[in-house]
Amino acid sequence: MKKIYVYLAALSIICLAGCKKHDYAEGTLSPIIAVVDVKALYKGSDVTLNADNLSGAKEIVGVVISNAASGNSPAGILVVQNNRRNAIRGIALDIGAAAAGYAPGDSVMVQVTGATLTKVNGSMRLKGLAEGAITKLASNKAITVQAVPSGRIIASPDVYESTLVTISSAIAEPEPQPGETYAGNKTINDGFGRVVLHTETAASFSAAQLPFSANFTGIPFTNITAADTSIQLWPRTIDDMFALAVIKPSPVIVAGYLTDPTGGDANQEYIQLMATRDIDFAVTNFSIVTCNNAGTNPAPANGWAVGAARSYKINLTSGTVKKGQFFYVGGNKNIWGAGSTDISAANWISSTQYSTVDGAGFGTATANLLANSGNVAGIAVFAGITVDASTVPLDLIMYGGSGTVYAPGPPEIGYRITNTDYYSTINPVTRENQAFYGGGTNKTKLTLPATGNFSQLGGVYDAITGRWTTGRTVTSIPLTKTSALTVIEVGTGFTSVQN
The missing domain is CATH 2.40.50.140 (Nucleic acid-binding proteins)
Structure with a gap:
């Protein structure tokens, strides 16, 4: 033991001497502060x-x-x-x-x-x-541009003020009149909040035509005066605005879903949707596709049509729905699993025994139409009943964890997206095309639903412009076996349609 103590003591002396010699124990404070x-x-x-x-x-x-x-x-x-x-x-x-x-x-x-x-x-x-x-x-150093929803800027102005940001897929409110220019203060709305687009009269682009819809880039400044309290976005040049093509409204939007009913999930999960116009499904067909990416999976080369255990298609070919009305697609017509409130009085366009019946065209029978844990999952609405790797959805939401669902290629493969409140086919920063979930800025996913809760997607959809004037956010609604249908169809913040 004595020999060990002597050795350690000697080693300590050597270390101290070495530290002193090389100034390891002495530090120099950086002159630069973040x-x-x-x-x-x-x-x-x-x-x-x-x-x-x-x-x-x-x-x-x-x-x-x-x-x-x-x-x-x-x-x-x-x-x-x-x-x-x-x-x-x-x-x-x-x-x-x-x-x-x-x-x-x-x-x-x-x-x-x-x-x-x-x-x-x-x-x-x-x-x-x-x-x-x-x-x-x-000179000419690269400038980082952040794509940031307006709601995040409004909630944390000190974080984003005096940085360069892009507010994507925003619309001018009210809709610009012919000949209306940038000059002055204009309100823009990306579905997650409203900010003021400020242009000085003397700005080089002040007389240019104000677009109805664009990705707006600029520097946010807080503006608190006696007459105004707002976040102002100051674009720098006309190139900071990237006008977007008019979006074709989707006749059907996703409004909510139940992924984890009480008891077994087989034939008890369902999706709540809303019509943005009157629809006779026998005349105008649609289809709903769900994807479930449990485990470690490669990106699907056939996208939403990957089939097998990863995606399941349900055709909507009969029944009718009125504009602004909820309707349902899924298994049995119970609000929260077997033995719970019968909601067959709701407008069910498809009640499919998905645990014993294969999907319409692709997808094997499954006990889990909708994932309630694990990797990212999704729900997509398509026009018609033909869906393949190239088919673009009308609406979609993705939720859950991560998983490998996108590969940049070439060629790119994965789940195709469309322009919604969360996804854009044009990268707001690079202005390049981005057609898949996981590519570019299309990485947003909603949280996994709380156990046993209905996931309500509250928002306001403009059926004329195809824009979400209030983007969808998730509210978890606790259900019981005796919950009434009104619990998931009525209330402040629920999905609604305007025009």
Whole structure:
């Protein structure tokens, strides 16, 4: 034991000597601080930045995202964005006329010691920067653009203000009149909230025609005044707007689903849908396809038509439904499994014994039409009863976990998407085509349903424009064996159709 103690002691001495020799025990604080850390210093009142509150740092680095030359940037403001500590943040620098000397993509270093962190109309900025505080390091650097739903910006303005974002698949409200331009404040709505699109009269693109629907890119600023409380999105040039083609409305939309009834799932799961126009299914056929990707699976080359245990098709070829009316597709007509309330009085377009009957064209009999755990699953609506690898759905939702359901190829394979409240066939950032779930920005999935609950998809669909004026969100509705049909059909926030 003595020999061991002597050895450890000697080893400790060697380590200490080595550390001292190479200065391993001594650290040098970085002179650079992340914007996210600078902004965190603001606690409701002005803060003068110094070595103490900057933890020894004295400068920030970033890329210029504002464009003073276009005329649509707050006067005297230079906006810089960086991505440090895995956080994309931006800050507005109040530097007066000098802001005109910088262009988007300029890489800069900013000495911030002595500057004041403040808010103007609710939007954070740095003022009182010393003359010569900004050093240009390079030009034409890449700028990161985030695709962000408006609701997220509204909920967390300090996170997204002074960064470059795209609000995708938004519409102007009200619909622009012929000859209406960008100039002034225009309301845009992507289905998850409304923000103000702000264009100065002197902006180079102020006289351009305002599109009805577009992906709108710009810099968000909070605007709190006596007359207004809003998030304003300031586009930089006309190229920040990407007009979208008119979307053809879907006659059928997904409104809810039950994935985990009490007792066994076989023939007890169902999907709630809504018609956006009057439909006679004997005249105009549709089909519903569900996908279940349990286990580790490759991306399906045949997409929704993969069949076997992964997808199941139900044809809708009889019955009628009125515009704005719910209807149902699934197994037995009970609200929450065997022995629960009989809801056969509801409008059932298809009641299929899916645990013993194969799908219509593809899909083997299954005890689980709808996954209630595991990898990502989905529900899609199709026009007609022919579905193959190239068929594009009218509406869809995806929910659940992850799993391998997309391969970029070439050729790309997976589950095709369409333009909905959650998915877009045009990448809002790169403006390239993206046709599959999992590709580009099409990665949104709803949460797995809570055990035994009905998943209600509340939202408002415009049957004329084909847009969701209020995007679908999931509300879990607890059910019992005696729950009434009204529990899943009536209430604030339920899916509705407007025109």
